[in-house]
Amino acid sequence: MEPYELSVQQTHELLVNREISAEELMRAYLERIQRLDPKVKSYVTVTEENAIEQARDADQRIKMGEGLTPLTGIPYAAKDSLSTRGIPTTCSSKILENYKPFYDCTAIRKLKSTGAVLLGKNNMDEFGMGSSTENSGFFTTRNPWNFDHVPGGSSGGSAAAVAAGLAPFTLGEDTGGSVRHPASFCGVTGLKTTYGRVSRYGLLPLVSSFDTIGPMARSAYDVALVLEAIAGHDPKDSTSRIESIQPYSEILRKTENLRGLRIGIPKEYFVEGLDAEMEAALRAAIRQIESLGARAVEVSLPHTQYAIPVYYLILFAEASSNLAKYDGVRFGLSERNVDSLLDVYLKTREMGFGAETKRRIMLGTFALSAGYYDAYYLKAQKVRTLIRRDFEKAFETCDALITPVAPTTAFRIGEKISNPLDMYLADVFVVAVNLAGIPALSVPCGISNGLPIGMQIMGPHLSEEMLLRIGYTYQSQTDWHTKHPPCWND
Amino acid sequence: MKYEPVIGLEVHAELLTKSKMFCGCEVVDSITAKPNRTICPTCTGQPGALPVLNRKAVELAVRVGLALECEIHTESIFARKNYFYPDLPKGYQISQYDQPLATDGKIRIETEVSPRRHGDAGPKDVRIRRVHLEEDTGKLSHADGYSFIDYNRSGVPLLEIVTEPDLSSPEEVKAYASKLRAILRYLDVNSGDMEKGVIRFEANVSVRAAGSDQFNTRTEIKNLNSFRALTLGTEYEIKRQSEIYERGGTVEQETLGFNDATGKTYSQRGKESAHDYRYFPEPDIPPLVLEQSWIDSIRASLPELPEAKTSRFIEQYELKPQEARLLTSEKALADYFEGVVSKSKSPAKTVSSWIAGEFMRYLNDLSIDVTNIPLPAEDFAKLIDMVTDKTISGNSGKVVLGEMFRNGGKAEEIVKAKNLAQVSDAGFIQETVAKILNDNPKEVEQYLAGKESILQWLMGQVARATKGKADPTVARELLVKSLEAKRK
Numbered sequence: 001m002e003p004y005e006l007s008v009q010q011t012h013e014l015l016v017n018r019e020i021s022a023e024e025l026m027r028a029y030l031e032r033i034q035r036l037d038p039k040v041k042s043y044v045t046v047t048e049e050n051a052i053e054q055a056r057d058a059d060q061r062i063k064m065g066e067g068l069t070p071l072t073g074i075p076y077a078a079k080d081s082l083s084t085r086g087i088p089t090t091c092s093s094k095i096l097e098n099y100k101p102f103y104d105c106t107a108i109r110k111l112k113s114t115g116a117v118l119l120g121k122n123n124m125d126e127f128g129m130g131s132s133t134e135n136s137g138f139f140t141t142r143n144p145w146n147f148d149h150v151p152g153g154s155s156g157g158s159a160a161a162v163a164a165g166l167a168p169f170t171l172g173e174d175t176g177g178s179v180r181h182p183a184s185f186c187g188v189t190g191l192k193t194t195y196g197r198v199s200r201y202g203l204l205p206l207v208s209s210f211d212t213i214g215p216m217a218r219s220a221y222d223v224a225l226v227l228e229a230i231a232g233h234d235p236k237d238s239t240s241r242i243e244s245i246q247p248y249s250e251i252l253r254k255t256e257n258l259r260g261l262r263i264g265i266p267k268e269y270f271v272e273g274l275d276a277e278m279e280a281a282l283r284a285a286i287r288q289i290e291s292l293g294a295r296a297v298e299v300s301l302p303h304t305q306y307a308i309p310v311y312y313l314i315l316f317a318e319a320s321s322n323l324a325k326y327d328g329v330r331f332g333l334s335e336r337n338v339d340s341l342l343d344v345y346l347k348t349r350e351m352g353f354g355a356e357t358k359r360r361i362m363l364g365t366f367a368l369s370a371g372y373y374d375a376y377y378l379k380a381q382k383v384r385t386l387i388r389r390d391f392e393k394a395f396e397t398c399d400a401l402i403t404p405v406a407p408t409t410a411f412r413i414g415e416k417i418s419n420p421l422d423m424y425l426a427d428v429f430v431v432a433v434n435l436a437g438i439p440a441l442s443v444p445c446g447i448s449n450g451l452p453i454g455m456q457i458m459g460p461h462l463s464e465e466m467l468l469r470i471g472y473t474y475q476s477q478t479d480w481h482t483k484h485p486p487c488w489n490d
Numbered sequence: 491m492k493y494e495p496v497i498g499l500e501v502h503a504e505l506l507t508k509s510k511m512f513c514g515c516e517v518v519d520s521i522t523a524k525p526n527r528t529i530c531p532t533c534t535g536q537p538g539a540l541p542v543l544n545r546k547a548v549e550l551a552v553r554v555g556l557a558l559e560c561e562i563h564t565e566s567i568f569a570r571k572n573y574f575y576p577d578l579p580k581g582y583q584i585s586q587y588d589q590p591l592a593t594d595g596k597i598r599i600e601t602e603v604s605p606r607r608h609g610d611a612g613p614k615d616v617r618i619r620r621v622h623l624e625e626d627t628g629k630l631s632h633a634d635g636y637s638f639i640d641y642n643r644s645g646v647p648l649l650e651i652v653t654e655p656d657l658s659s660p661e662e663v664k665a666y667a668s669k670l671r672a673i674l675r676y677l678d679v680n681s682g683d684m685e686k687g688v689i690r691f692e693a694n695v696s697v698r699a700a701g702s703d704q705f706n707t708r709t710e711i712k713n714l715n716s717f718r719a720l721t722l723g724t725e726y727e728i729k730r731q732s733e734i735y736e737r738g739g740t741v742e743q744e745t746l747g748f749n750d751a752t753g754k755t756y757s758q759r760g761k762e763s764a765h766d767y768r769y770f771p772e773p774d775i776p777p778l779v780l781e782q783s784w785i786d787s788i789r790a791s792l793p794e795l796p797e798a799k800t801s802r803f804i805e806q807y808e809l810k811p812q813e814a815r816l817l818t819s820e821k822a823l824a825d826y827f828e829g830v831v832s833k834s835k836s837p838a839k840t841v842s843s844w845i846a847g848e849f850m851r852y853l854n855d856l857s858i859d860v861t862n863i864p865l866p867a868e869d870f871a872k873l874i875d876m877v878t879d880k881t882i883s884g885n886s887g888k889v890v891l892g893e894m895f896r897n898g899g900k901a902e903e904i905v906k907a908k909n910l911a912q913v914s915d916a917g918f919i920q921e922t923v924a925k926i927l928n929d930n931p932k933e934v935e936q937y938l939a940g941k942e943s944i945l946q947w948l949m950g951q952v953a954r955a956t957k958g959k960a961d962p963t964v965a966r967e968l969l970v971k972s973l974e975a976k977r978k
Contacts, residue, residue: 081538083536083537089538091537103536201538201540202531202538202539203538205537235542236542237540237542238541238542238774238775239774318773320572321570321572321582321768324572324574324580324581324582325535325537325579326537327574329576329579329639330534330579341576345574365768368572368768368769368770369766369768370766370768377770
């Protein structure tokens with residue numbers, strides 16, 4: 001078996017048994033990236049030198065047997081919206097093409113301390129604005145299952161890298177489905193964490209009140225290993241949760257069934273427009289979960305239909321403010337061949353931002369303007385409260401909810417890019433989770449026409465442990481997560 | 491027609507915290523520190539950096555809110571004020587907007603001359619509309635065709651204190667500003683160091699026909715960074731607006747700058763180009779929730795404030811209101827006064843007049859801040875006592891005080907070294923008196939001719955000849971005696 005075929009857990013065993021060194025492992029991944037990534041295009045930066053050096057450090061750690069963790073020597077990649085010290089962090093935007101942060105994101109810092117080794121940074125929709133990576137300022141990532149299709153977004157590069165064996169795990173970021181959506185399109189397991197469970201310090205923000213960092217990997221178990229390493233309170237993030245984290249992987253090892261769990265099936269998520277094969281795959285998955293001891297009941301989330309407009313309104317508003325710092329004054333692109341300060345701003349932003357980003361900044365600026373604030377931003381926040389209450393009510397009668405992740409499997413490149421509204425609607429099943437701040441896990445549960453289907457498991461705040469248990473037991477009974485795309489053996 | 495001004499003030503005061511408002515960077519002197527010495531990802535707006543609220547800044551803000559008799563809100567919200575400028579690294583300033591920390595307070599002011607409505611004389615309460623926390627911006631400078639940005643000041647905690655339009659003259663504006671500064675210093679929340687820009691003013695000015703109740707269009711004067719600028723700026727603006735109405739014109743709503751050199755205001759931007767700051771709640775900072783018990787403990791720790799101290803001084807030390815107000819204008823001065831009184835055997839009134847007189851003159855002449863008085867209270871007390879018990883004369887006392895200010899040392903030692911001890915020995919003084927009368931026959935004649943006021947001049951001659959050591963009572967007695975003897 002080649003190193004890239006192994007899970008995090010299996011790789012760890014090889015490393016501690018000294019059957020492979022971290023450096024060899026790293027070189028194998030780098031070689032594979034060099035060979036295959038020109039087709040997949042999941043990386044915007046590969047940090048070869050850094051990676052080899054850190055792999056050697058990990059080997060030293062393994063040799064001494066000191067400070068060993070399940071991630072020591074394990075390569076990984078991160079969405080390019082996570083700050084990496086001295087390594088370009090671009091959000092796939094031209095405005096940050098040459099930007100190298102002088103500090104590490106907390107999640108990256110934590111992984112560094114476990115001995116995990118950064119391979120590089122993954123492509124994404126510019127600043128996370130999109131569901132296909134077609135809005136990347138650099139290039140479009142291909143779906144490893146079919147290069148003519150999108151990998152989903154916005155963490156498309158991170159999902160494609162895992163699916164194509166270009167990294168054993170990655171860190172994605174989910175603002176409105178950006179982990180779950182590409183995870184389902186690429187057939188990998190992705191966790192959208194509870195808002196505040198993983199520090200946002202060093203995460204380049206899209207929507208500060210929705211952004212969450214979450215792991216993407218080949219199994220719920222691997223996701224649990226990564227979550228253990230990156231979650232927890234961070235005094236540098238005032239919105240991070242103070243509750244202590246749980247020994248997620250240990251809990252999974254002890255889990256055999258799902259007896260006693262009540263699974264809600266929200267009727268608003270199984271409606272017209274949902275692909276028939278997809279619905280069949282989901283129903284089969286739900287039956288599988290019932291066979292593990294859980295009981296499924298229908299529930300209602302009556303305000304679901306408002307999730308898309310509410311989500312996008314708040315997104316436009318916050319994003320317009322969050323992106324103001326890209327002004328050409330301190331870092332990134334700076335158009336200096338101009339006559340006035342105003343021109344520095346205008347030219348830099350004109351040249352640096354892509355069309356979708358500009359559209360959203362304008363919409364957000366409008367929505368926050370005097371006289372419109374109450375009608376748009378404030379009203380959106382009120383409806384957000386209603387949506388959050390829907391979930392609270394549902395969780396009074398059931399432990400978790402199961403829904404599709406997207407209405408269809410991965411669409412073709414170019415299919416939706418000319419119609420922004422159509423693209424926004426691709427997020428219909430994922431954004432409510434962000435409005436409520438709750439966690440949700442996306443696990444592969446079928447294949448249709450050669451493209452993966454994803455199942456979304458949602459739970460109340462801080463219920464990551466339960467979501468992973470459901471995913472883990474499901475995966476122990478099924479093999480969808482072990483299916484590989486055609487390029488796997490390339 | 492006669493016009494009366496309607497003025498409201500917005501004051502920005504830096505809070506004396508060790509670290510900045512939202513990061514751990516040290517707060518340094520923004521004038522003397524090397525540029526960009528204390529900066530980090532957060533205060534330079536690096537992508538992904540996040541703000542974490544400084545607890546001390548909140549505590550100091552609550553202190554001010556309580557001292558200004560405001561309602562302190564147990565829940566307040568930070569908001570983003572969005573605009574573009576190079577000294578604002580994030581593209582927005584974190585401030586408070588529709589839910590500030592404190593509202594509805596007041597400050598009592600007194601002015602010497604003040605046009606009061608309805609002939610109402612005496613102190614006046616200026617209503618405080620709101621007190622809120624926000625962060626300072628960086629500092630821009632321009633030279634050789636380049637612009638430079640120093641982010642040392644970026645993120646330093648600021649308190650914004652906004653009045654209702656209750657001020658009706660530049661004198662009241664000045665009185666309010668001085669009083670506020672004194673309170674901030676009393677509370678130890680601001681250094682009051684105006685030259686360093688730790689307190690900055692913005693005035694909203696309009697004028698209306700005297701006695702009218704209506705509010706006319708107002709202008710906002712920015713960058714008033716000294717009491718002088720504040721007074722001149724409001725004076726100029728009142729005159730400018732009055733003249734416009736006099737001519738039958740209309741005042742435009744606009745934002746004005748103030749030119750320190752010319753003493754004039756000038757237009758910065760009109761109503762059409764007014765900023766739309768697109769305020770919305772800062773998602774990176776959860777609502778600020780304060781425990782009532784914490785607020786109560788801060789209230790319990792508040793020092794005695796100028797108002798209360800003045801009343802106490804008048805009563806306890808039998809001072810005149812004017813004296814008491816001078817002594818309580820600064821907490822450090824009031825504390826010093828009480829320190830001297832407690833160490834001195836002389837009456838408090840005597841101590842008060844020493845401080846109000848020579849002492850203040852030295853502080854001003856030598857530009858010594860009252861928080862930094864070089865003279866231990868005990869030593870000053872001793873000096874005053876030496877004058878009171880006539881060990882030295884009042885004039886010698888002034889000389890000794892000057893010496894203590896310039897070179898330090900204790901009063902007794904200086905008196906000894908300079909041989910200033912007062913001499914009451916009639917023999918020694920008589921010698922001098924005889925010599926003076928001998929040397930000044932013309933003046934003696936004048937005295938004898940009935941011009942008794944010349945006695946004071948002769949006293950001065952004796953004091954000069956004895957270098958102030960002669961006990962004036964004895965000297966006067968001997969002078970009169972010798973002069974009367976000549977009459978015979």
